[in-house]
Amino acid sequence: MLEGIFVEGLIFAVMAMGILISYRILDIADLTCDGSVATGAAVAAMCITAGWSIPLAMLMAFLSGIICGLVTAAIHNHLHLPGLLAGILTMTMLYSVNLRILGNKANVPLVRVNTMYDWFRSGLSFLPPSAASLIGTLVIVLVIKVLFDLFFRTDLGVSIGALGGNEQVVISLGMNPSVLKYIGLGLSNGLIALSGGMLAQYQGFADANLGQGMVVQGLAAIMLGEFLFRTNRISLITLRVILGSIIYKGLMFLGRRYGYLVGITPNDFKLLTGLLVIISLIVASTRTKFAEGKARKDAVQRVMQGGKDA
Amino acid sequence: MLDIKHVTKVFFPGTANEKVALEDINLHIDKGDVVSVIGSNGSGKSTLFNMIAGTFPVTAGTISLDGKDITHLPEYKRAFEIGRIFQDPTKGTSANMSIQDNLLLSMKKGMRGIRFSLTNEKKEMFRSLIEPVGLQNRLEDNVGLLSGGQRQALTLIMACLSNPKLLLLDEHTAALDPGNARIVMDLTEKAISDGQYTAIMITHNMQFAIEFGNKLIMMDEGKIILEVSGEEKKKLTVPDLIQRFKQIRNKDFASDEELLTEGD
Numbered sequence: 001m002l003e004g005i006f007v008e009g010l011i012f013a014v015m016a017m018g019i020l021i022s023y024r025i026l027d028i029a030d031l032t033c034d035g036s037v038a039t040g041a042a043v044a045a046m047c048i049t050a051g052w053s054i055p056l057a058m059l060m061a062f063l064s065g066i067i068c069g070l071v072t073a074a075i076h077n078h079l080h081l082p083g084l085l086a087g088i089l090t091m092t093m094l095y096s097v098n099l100r101i102l103g104n105k106a107n108v109p110l111v112r113v114n115t116m117y118d119w120f121r122s123g124l125s126f127l128p129p130s131a132a133s134l135i136g137t138l139v140i141v142l143v144i145k146v147l148f149d150l151f152f153r154t155d156l157g158v159s160i161g162a163l164g165g166n167e168q169v170v171i172s173l174g175m176n177p178s179v180l181k182y183i184g185l186g187l188s189n190g191l192i193a194l195s196g197g198m199l200a201q202y203q204g205f206a207d208a209n210l211g212q213g214m215v216v217q218g219l220a221a222i223m224l225g226e227f228l229f230r231t232n233r234i235s236l237i238t239l240r241v242i243l244g245s246i247i248y249k250g251l252m253f254l255g256r257r258y259g260y261l262v263g264i265t266p267n268d269f270k271l272l273t274g275l276l277v278i279i280s281l282i283v284a285s286t287r288t289k290f291a292e293g294k295a296r297k298d299a300v301q302r303v304m305q306g307g308k309d310a
Numbered sequence: 311m312l313d314i315k316h317v318t319k320v321f322f323p324g325t326a327n328e329k330v331a332l333e334d335i336n337l338h339i340d341k342g343d344v345v346s347v348i349g350s351n352g353s354g355k356s357t358l359f360n361m362i363a364g365t366f367p368v369t370a371g372t373i374s375l376d377g378k379d380i381t382h383l384p385e386y387k388r389a390f391e392i393g394r395i396f397q398d399p400t401k402g403t404s405a406n407m408s409i410q411d412n413l414l415l416s417m418k419k420g421m422r423g424i425r426f427s428l429t430n431e432k433k434e435m436f437r438s439l440i441e442p443v444g445l446q447n448r449l450e451d452n453v454g455l456l457s458g459g460q461r462q463a464l465t466l467i468m469a470c471l472s473n474p475k476l477l478l479l480d481e482h483t484a485a486l487d488p489g490n491a492r493i494v495m496d497l498t499e500k501a502i503s504d505g506q507y508t509a510i511m512i513t514h515n516m517q518f519a520i521e522f523g524n525k526l527i528m529m530d531e532g533k534i535i536l537e538v539s540g541e542e543k544k545k546l547t548v549p550d551l552i553q554r555f556k557q558i559r560n561k562d563f564a565s566d567e568e569l570l571t572e573g574d
Contacts, residue, residue, distance in 0.1 A: 174419030
């Protein structure tokens with residue numbers, strides 16, 4: 001049971017890393033996520049049920065996400081629509097596309113086929129099945145994290161970071177910001193779809209409604225992580241995202257397990273997630289205000305003491 | 311070097327807000343020239359810079375740099391040869407990145423690949439580059455933590471790292487206090503003489519305009535109304551400049567009055 005939280009949290013962390021690219025690194029509120037996570041799940045599920053190998057299915061999920069991101073970036077770059085609206089457009093269109101991919105069904109089960117998790121369980125048969133799932137997921141997520149960290153330390157990755165901080169800088173350096181947005185949003189949604197592909201295999205089905213509210217959940221995870229420690233190093237930022245995702249899934253687990261004691265049902269989870277984001281923002285801003293207030297008090301005290309001395 | 315021919319810029323053409331920001335500007339700048347541009351608010355100085363840098367397209371006219379027509383080149387492509395520093399210290403650097411990452415990015419122009427360029431030698435080089443500004447121990451700090459003067463000095467260092475053919479300084483000391491403005495100004499003059507850059511600087515500070523460079527341009531209402539260079543510029547003083555500014559502006563007012571009476 002407890003392993004389940006960690007596995008779900010780790011899969012979720014891959015998606016949160018995708019959201020980290022758009023929301024924190026590029027500074028674009030990209031809602032494509034709600035569509036592309038389901039696209040990834042659908043593509044992976046259809047590939048696996050069609051008998052393709054699992055790595056190939058995962059690659060296809062990743063690529064399908066990249067395409068979703070490129071569509072959003074194209075709308076944003078060429079029609080000069082704000083990123084938010086471009087993402088909503090793609091997300092809305094993706095709902096129909098996802099139903100098409102799933103063969104006009106809302107739900108495709110992954111029964112009587114081998115998934116990544118059957119792999120882990122047979123490959124790590126000396127471990128109990130739930131532990132094998134956890135170790136397998138952990139290894140995959142860590143590989144993704146390391147690749148992610150390395151990419152954002154390359155010249156290209158640093159440039160994408162610069163774009164989010166200040167578009168003029170990137171232009172001044174002779175780079176076309178549109179190209180960087182294509183790359184950034186493509187990668188972001190690629191990771192999100194990959195996470196969708198992993199999730200479909202873990203829960204044993206792909207669902208067209210899988211993505212509903214995912215952006216907000218991802219933001220909640222990122223913000224929870226940001227409470228843990230302060231850093232500007234990418235490797236620690238991604239670590240923070242992974243920890244935040246696990247904490248988020250842990251909180252949701254507690255809500256499911258003990259929520260009935262205070263009358264909370266799974267129907268309330270979307271509301272609670274939204275409130276969690278709002279509370280995170282309030283706590284973060286009060287922390288800043290508190291620090292400012294303290295600085296002011298210290299300054300006044302210094303002035304008073306200076307007065308005494310004189 | 312830089313040739314601006316008959317450049318006109320009209321904002322919002324065909325609407326009630328139509329405004330002629332530049333009117334038939336002709337300007338030639340030789341390699342190694344250092345030009346200061348003065349003029350009141352709304353005289354077209356910044357628009358001229360935006361035209362040279364390519365932020366907005368020109369309405370008519372041509373701009374060429376080193377014999378190459380750049381009139382229709384997008385801003386990011388012109389940036390290969392033109393370095394620009396803005397009045398706003400936050401515009402030239404990326405606040406959410408460390409000083410070393412900012413410096414690393416500015417070492418060359420153009421799209422980047424999947425390569426790790428940050429080596430210990432580069433860090434050493436960066437350290438010596440920013441030592442004159444006293445930042446040598448803060449390579450890993452985010453640029454957002456620096457003061458306006460420090461950021462502007464860093465922007466200057468970054469702009470010069472890629473050896474631009476032309477340096478555009480857009481009132482780059484105007485947002486700083488007098489002390490910091492002087493420091494950044496001295497750094498600018500040193501950088502220009504060390505790198506032998508061609509540079510154009512907009513300023514509201516007439517003293518800076520007189521001290522700086524070998525050429526001075528005064529703009530008013532979208533036109534270049536005064537061009538002084540060489541020996542004549544060396545003899546200029548601030549009262550001189552104000553006198554000439556008033557003379558030319560009075561004449562303008564007079565002609566405006568004529569226009570108005572004619573309308574009646």
